[in-house]
Amino acid sequence: MRLHKNLCFAVIDGLTLIFNEGQYADKVIQQLLKRDKRWGSRDRAFIAETTYDIVRWKRLYAEIADVKAPFDRDNLWRLFAVWATLRGIKLPSWKYFESTPTRKIKGRFDELSQIRKFKESIPDWLDELGVKELGESTWTKEIAALNEQADVILRVNTLKTTKQKLKALLFDNDIESESIKGYPNALRLKERANVFQTEAFKNGFFEVQDASSQLVAEFLEVEPGMRVVDTCAGAGGKSLHLSALMENKGQVIALDIYDNKLKELKRRAKRNGAHNIETRPIESTKTIKKLYDKVDRVLIDAPCSGLGVLRRNPDAKWKLQPEFISEIKHTQQEILQQYSRMVKPGGKLVYATCSILPSENRQQIDNFLTSENGKAFTFVKDQNILAYQSGFDGFYMALLEKNT
Incomplete structure (x- = not known):
């Protein structure tokens, strides 16, 4: 070179x-x-x-x-x-x-x-934390996997096209892709390419979304016609996926404290043809209280350390501080306590993070289930995704059901 x-x-x-x-x-x-x-x-x-x-x-x-x-x-x-x-x-x-x-x-x-x-x-403190939470052997393998370059993964927008049609369209643009076993709507690019310049992207046929992230919306077990809330929607990657899984029927309410992110979601929803998404900025606790006991499904894609996505954000290793991780755990529990109250009896909740730390994941769920609000829920299942095992981002998701 x-x-x-x-x-x-x-x-x-x-x-x-x-x-x-x-x-x-x-x-x-x-x-x-x-x-x-x-x-x-x-x-x-x-x-x-x-x-x-x-x-x-x-x-x-x-x-x-x-x-x-x-x-x-x-x-x-x-x-x-x-x-x-x-x-x-x-x-x-x-x-x-x-x-x-x-x-x-x-x-x-x-x-x-x-x-x-x-x-x-990696910083000394992060190495020590990884060993403490995951053990020497698992941490050694996981941090090595998190230093590898991430693949480009697309999520097919089933509101507008099929996996086979999108694959053919990309091939016409000299972009080769392949299916990934166990990920129904995912395509992995065989070589990196700027997919945002393609007509397929401009027409809303796909979004760029890691394979692990694509599992979260499916974990919520949504059905067409339901009322679903994405509580920390951000720019809405998972809201868009929920809309597609619901076949544009029912309602997806996308909440976030940042209005500018919700405006970006509106633009993406229009491109995706996702017409059942309504955005609501969280301006006070009233926004949440209005929905208490009224929602079929609630997704809490909680703010977290982001340690599972270091492959995409390597600078996070240098920005992240141990104090932030302590603070974010308090925030995660507060969000669980407050937002879980939107689930109606018989409804379901998914708590998800892009972290690999048990203290941000299963331990938060265990703490919640022993609390007053948590006693109304039953643990159904969870999934812990590590990058060295999956080849994709590190993620965690837990499904809870509210007792009738």
Whole structure:
């Protein structure tokens, strides 16, 4: 591979914003890719994948390069040199790479790869937490899986098309995809591609959604004609899936504290042809109280540490703090206590997170079921998805039924 200066400069600029200014990697990369209209798909892929790679392996590369945050531009070029050297890319004779100790880089990599916190490039506290919650063996396998690049998975919008028709449409655009056993509406791309430019996407034939995430709406056991609430809907990936499973019949009420996210859901729902979704911003507790004992199904896709989706958000490793995890557990329990009251007798509730920590998952359910509000529910089943076992994001979901 030959390195091009303008593409490398874009990566260094992106890393400056992510590491030193705390900006989110996905937003930074979106902006970088708009910088030069002459860049082709390979150029864009290089910028996105290289930036994500260096973000993912920040601790390992910084240790090898012997640099510490905050990183000035010289230090960022050193991180870049480590990335290139470990990939066998010949460094050009630019001033940024003068006296790069190639042999020493490989030696340090071999040495540090014996220590998990460096090998998997994670903070000490996160390594300790993973061992405490999952055990040494499971954590070692799981954090390795969470450092792999995620596949691009599509969810077929069955309101508008079928899996076979979408597969054929994508093939006409030189995008090859394959079905995944056990995931009825999922297609996995054989190679990464910008699917958002396709007519199929613009016509609402699919959404990009990880395979594990696609299991959540199905876990809720919805049927056409029901009244369903998605309590932490955000931009609505699961609301859209619920609408499709309900064949546009009945009502999906999408709630969120962020009105701007619900506006994005409205745009997506229109594109998807999902006409039974109603958005309601949570402006006070009245929004919730009006629905007490009136809903067939409630989905609580709870805010969480997001440790199950590190493959997609590698910068979360550096933004996440142990205090946040303690605080989010209180929030999760409060949401369970309050939002569960919307379920009518005989109705069902799903609590889900994209976390792999038992303390955010089954322990929250156990705590809820022993509480006053929780005594009205019966535990039906749960599913714990780990990335190293499934090959997809880490997720948890539990199904509860309200007693009649």
